[in-house]
Amino acid sequence: MTGPPDDVDFARFACPTAPRDGTHVTMGHGGGGALSRELLEEVFLPQFTNPVLAALGDSAVLPALPELAAGGRLAFSTDSFVVRPLFFPGGSIGDLAVNGTVNDLAMSGARPLWLAAGYIVEEGLPIEHLAAIVRHMAAAAAAAGVAIVTGDTKVVDRGHGDGCYVNTSGIGVVPPGVDLGPARVVPGDVLVVSGTVGDHGMAIMSVREGLAFEAPIASDTAPLHDLVAALLAACPRIRMFRDPTRGGVAATANEIALAARAGIVIDDAAVPVADAVASACEILGLDPLLVANEGKLVAVVPEADAPAVLALMRGHARGRAAAVIGRVVAEHPGLVVARTPLGGTRMVPLPIGEQLPRIC
Amino acid sequence: MTGPPDDVDFARFACPTAPRDGTHVTMGHGGGGALSRELLEEVFLPQFTNPVLAALGDSAVLPALPELAAGGRLAFSTDSFVVRPLFFPGGSIGDLAVNGTVNDLAMSGARPLWLAAGYIVEEGLPIEHLAAIVRHMAAAAAAAGVAIVTGDTKVVDRGHGDGCYVNTSGIGVVPPGVDLGPARVVPGDVLVVSGTVGDHGMAIMSVREGLAFEAPIASDTAPLHDLVAALLAACPRIRMFRDPTRGGVAATANEIALAARAGIVIDDAAVPVADAVASACEILGLDPLLVANEGKLVAVVPEADAPAVLALMRGHARGRAAAVIGRVVAEHPGLVVARTPLGGTRMVPLPIGEQLPRIC
Numbered sequence: 001m002t003g004p005p006d007d008v009d010f011a012r013f014a015c016p017t018a019p020r021d022g023t024h025v026t027m028g029h030g031g032g033g034a035l036s037r038e039l040l041e042e043v044f045l046p047q048f049t050n051p052v053l054a055a056l057g058d059s060a061v062l063p064a065l066p067e068l069a070a071g072g073r074l075a076f077s078t079d080s081f082v083v084r085p086l087f088f089p090g091g092s093i094g095d096l097a098v099n100g101t102v103n104d105l106a107m108s109g110a111r112p113l114w115l116a117a118g119y120i121v122e123e124g125l126p127i128e129h130l131a132a133i134v135r136h137m138a139a140a141a142a143a144a145g146v147a148i149v150t151g152d153t154k155v156v157d158r159g160h161g162d163g164c165y166v167n168t169s170g171i172g173v174v175p176p177g178v179d180l181g182p183a184r185v186v187p188g189d190v191l192v193v194s195g196t197v198g199d200h201g202m203a204i205m206s207v208r209e210g211l212a213f214e215a216p217i218a219s220d221t222a223p224l225h226d227l228v229a230a231l232l233a234a235c236p237r238i239r240m241f242r243d244p245t246r247g248g249v250a251a252t253a254n255e256i257a258l259a260a261r262a263g264i265v266i267d268d269a270a271v272p273v274a275d276a277v278a279s280a281c282e283i284l285g286l287d288p289l290l291v292a293n294e295g296k297l298v299a300v301v302p303e304a305d306a307p308a309v310l311a312l313m314r315g316h317a318r319g320r321a322a323a324v325i326g327r328v329v330a331e332h333p334g335l336v337v338a339r340t341p342l343g344g345t346r347m348v349p350l351p352i353g354e355q356l357p358r359i360c
Numbered sequence: 361m362t363g364p365p366d367d368v369d370f371a372r373f374a375c376p377t378a379p380r381d382g383t384h385v386t387m388g389h390g391g392g393g394a395l396s397r398e399l400l401e402e403v404f405l406p407q408f409t410n411p412v413l414a415a416l417g418d419s420a421v422l423p424a425l426p427e428l429a430a431g432g433r434l435a436f437s438t439d440s441f442v443v444r445p446l447f448f449p450g451g452s453i454g455d456l457a458v459n460g461t462v463n464d465l466a467m468s469g470a471r472p473l474w475l476a477a478g479y480i481v482e483e484g485l486p487i488e489h490l491a492a493i494v495r496h497m498a499a500a501a502a503a504a505g506v507a508i509v510t511g512d513t514k515v516v517d518r519g520h521g522d523g524c525y526v527n528t529s530g531i532g533v534v535p536p537g538v539d540l541g542p543a544r545v546v547p548g549d550v551l552v553v554s555g556t557v558g559d560h561g562m563a564i565m566s567v568r569e570g571l572a573f574e575a576p577i578a579s580d581t582a583p584l585h586d587l588v589a590a591l592l593a594a595c596p597r598i599r600m601f602r603d604p605t606r607g608g609v610a611a612t613a614n615e616i617a618l619a620a621r622a623g624i625v626i627d628d629a630a631v632p633v634a635d636a637v638a639s640a641c642e643i644l645g646l647d648p649l650l651v652a653n654e655g656k657l658v659a660v661v662p663e664a665d666a667p668a669v670l671a672l673m674r675g676h677a678r679g680r681a682a683a684v685i686g687r688v689v690a691e692h693p694g695l696v697v698a699r700t701p702l703g704g705t706r707m708v709p710l711p712i713g714e715q716l717p718r719i720c
Contacts, residue, residue: 027713027714028712030442032605032711033606033611033711034709036606036607056615057467057468058463058464058467058603059435059464059465059467059468059530061434061468062434063433064431064433065428069428073422073423076476076509076510076531077420078510078511079478080479080512080514081514104418107417107418116529118439120440120442155717156522156525157718160520160521160522161520161521162516165516167440169527169529170419171531172419246392246396247391251393259416352394353386353389354390354392354393357388
């Protein structure tokens with residue numbers, strides 16, 4: 001090859017869009033050059049402070065985990081967040097992105113440890129909005145005791161995104177002896193939900209559709225790993241956990257029924273729903289069982305352990321309104337039904353899609 | 361609460377968009393319900409076949425890693441891919457997504473093991489396009505010896521994406537005794553590139569801008585972990601690796617210079633560039649040092665090891681055109697310069713943005 005001439009003007013080679021106005025994200029912020037580094041140093045690194053991230057390698061190299069030598073296993077999870085709007089009552093896409101992956105790890109019984117964060121940002125997003133999302137993620141990570149150890153930012157053209165999509169992946173460690181899953185579920189077990197259902201979905205709907213309900217509804221976004229750890233310590237016979245996000249408790253119950261090859265009967269009257277959420281669902285003709293949650297879990301436990309599980313949940317900040325909502329049965333394997341307050345029975349099918357798209 | 365009446369019509373609660381036409385992605389495919397499951401069972405699971413994924417838990421629980429007990433360390437990486445177009449000469453967003461994260465892990469000296477895949481799909485994408493991306497990912501994962509063990513799919517409204525964005529995160533294990541990084545770089549070391557530079561970026565440019573060059577240019581997307589492992593086995597004194605993706609070799613050299621607090625001098629005449637890429641760069645006024653690669657690495661090695669490193673690379677399928685392209689110096693720490701073929705010196709600054717956005 002022959003090199004370019006000595007008098008080359010490097011400015012010519014920069015991103016064709018205005019490199020920056022100082023306040024909005026430009027295409028160049030995703031180019032891996034000086035603007036990317038500026039974003040890293042000014043927006044990300046001041047919030048995500050930890051020695052692993054500070055090394056800025058192509059990948060994060062993690063400290064040793066003594067639990068693995070003792071028979072613990074790694075848990076690994078990923079989730080992308082595309083919620084609209086980016087900020088809503090009770091939280092933001094940043095809170096969801098951290099708590100969502102923390103909770104996916106926790107549902108396997110894992111202690112969440114490390115997160116990776118991937119951003120797809122739309123050209124023109126105010127940098128202050130991105131910075132707010134990052135601050136929320138840093139606060140949520142600190143609250144959940146996890147470190148954000150590696151990341152990536154891409155920028156897409158104006159009109160080709162929705163401000164910001166966030167992906168988080170996480171690594172946790174499942175303590176030795178913990179082995180949860182639907183294979184352990186047997187008829188006679190009961191389903192316990194850790195609190196009111198439908199809060200997150202109705203919070204998004206209220207702000208997105210401009211609906212004003214009697215009382216404001218806030219998202220329940222919260223980390224659940226601490227509740228899970230306390231439950232496993234007290235009741236090691238717990239069969240499994242799952243968090244009822246998209247598709248709500250209805251989707252979760254169907255997934256459990258399918259995977260466990262058992263039937264599930266839900267007691268409609270026992271499902272805890274906050275008054276404001278119940279009112280909003282009635283107005284809109286929605287079933288709270290189908291509405292997404294971001295800070296609740298469903299535990300399947302032996303019936304004999306249910307009182308202890310309930311007592312523990314109700315004494316924990318994340319489980320105040322816990323309730324037994326259903327039972328695993330040998331009949332109709334793979335299907336979920338609900339007993340209505342009037343004494344009837346209705347099918348609770350796996351929802352086709354989601355009542356309210358872009359909920360998380 | 362009171363439950364809904366017994367004669368409730370569940371179809372009413374399904375996704376408000378047409379649930380499916382069988383050939384295109386709809387909003388409901390991202391809802392976590394029956395359509396999501398259909399996509400999982402028909403598109404993803406048949407390609408990503410492994411027992412960890414098959415458990416379909418909220419997170420993947422991974423098998424034990426004996427290397428960790430022996431002093432190995434985990435490596436963790438994430439990358440989002442937003443390349444346009446989705447399919448291009450030499451590969452697709454699927455190949456990039458697997459090889460990109462495999463390579464980020466490999467640059468830390470890690471043996472890549474497990475990947476997580478997160479999809480953000482635009483409503484209306486032909487399912488056959490998504491299936492093709494998934495097939496490419498499965499083939500790339502098989503070629504790289506990694507398993508895709510967990511995943512997530514979200515759907516965004518028509519016009520709010522670009523067909524498909526893919527995030528991959530990966531876990532690998534850094535063998536005991538391997539500890540790479542810029543802290544090990546010292547003046548006198550040399551930079552070796554594993555092959556021709558600029559192929560990926562010019563392949564994308566040729567297809568995206570509708571340019572017809574003399575010869576077709578194909579992306580170099582390829583996994584590099586095997587080359588890295590062979591190099592580390594033969595030359596344990598290798599200081600560090602980095603893959604020159606966005607921003608090309610120029611960005612990589614600047615990152616190394618900054619992190620190592622040393623200067624770097626590149627020999628322009630020594631940088632290998634394929635004839636077709638060199639011609640295309642001349643026509644367009646681009647510097648190949650600034651153009652992205654997806655299957656090349658830069659190794660920093662002690663000068664005494666350079667002949668062995670070069671010989672090994674040239675004998676490996678991923679390193680046929682390897683060359684020593686520069687040297688680490690004590691002068692001008694943090695800065696990169698190039699000696700031109702005419703004997704002059706030019707600055708090689710960290711590019712501001714990226715010459716060609718959406719390259720990966």
